[in-house]
Amino acid sequence: xxxxxxxxxxxxxxxxxxxxxxxxxxxxxxxxxxxxxxxxxxxxxxxxxxxxxxxxxxxxxxxxxxxxxxxxxxxxxxxxxxxxxxxxxxxxxxxxxxxxxxxxxxxxxxxxxxxxxxxxxxxxxxxxxxxxxxxxxxxxxxxxxxxxxxxxxxxxxx
Numbered sequence: 001x002x003x004x005x006x007x008x009x010x011x012x013x014x015x016x017x018x019x020x021x022x023x024x025x026x027x028x029x030x031x032x033x034x035x036x037x038x039x040x041x042x043x044x045x046x047x048x049x050x051x052x053x054x055x056x057x058x059x060x061x062x063x064x065x066x067x068x069x070x071x072x073x074x075x076x077x078x079x080x081x082x083x084x085x086x087x088x089x090x091x092x093x094x095x096x097x098x099x100x101x102x103x104x105x106x107x108x109x110x111x112x113x114x115x116x117x118x119x120x121x122x123x124x125x126x127x128x129x130x131x132x133x134x135x136x137x138x139x140x141x142x143x144x145x146x147x148x149x150x151x152x153x154x155x156x157x158x
Contacts, residue, residue, distance in 0.1 A: 003094050006107045006149060009070060010156050013038075013105070017069030020062070021146025023111065023138050024073065024090050029055060030138030031062055032146045038069075038153060041146035043139040052093075056100055071097070071104060074111030074145040109149040111141070 004012065016036040023030035029047040034040060047058045063071075073094055076086040094106045 001105045003106045009107050013069045017067050020068050020071045021142045022073045023142040025138050028138045030142035032142035038150055041143045043143035046139045071106045072109050072149045075108040077110050109145050111145045
């Protein structure tokens with residue numbers, strides 16, 4: 001379908017259907033999924049990046065069978081609100097997904113500080129060592145991104 005503003009999403013979605021959240025890193029893609037009522041986000045998996053086509057296939061495999069209504073991709077906006085190279089890369093990823101599956105609905109969510117917040121939680125609250133953090137931080141950041149978007153969506157009337 002298209003890349004839309006998050007505020008437009010409720011009008012385009014069915015009453016029930018999961019959302020998938022993505023944290024696009026340099027080497028990995030963190031994936032989270034919501035429940036069908038779009039209330040709670042759960043970290044799901046980590047896709048190790050190879051080439052785009054393989055990454056997309058792995059993502060679609062995760063999505064298939066989950067009745068996914070839309071994708072929310074974290075947008076790493078700079079602290080001053082400007083968009084840099086990483087934002088351009090994430091937007092290109094979304095456009096390329098739409099080339100493979102034109103029916104997708106994709107929105108972006110400002111992910112400033114998400115990885116830092118997740119790392120702080122994993123260190124302070126969960127007491128997880130550096131090696132284990134590396135395995136879980138991106139999928140947990142995807143959950144953080146998706147949960148933020150879900151909470152915003154709860155306040156938007158379709």
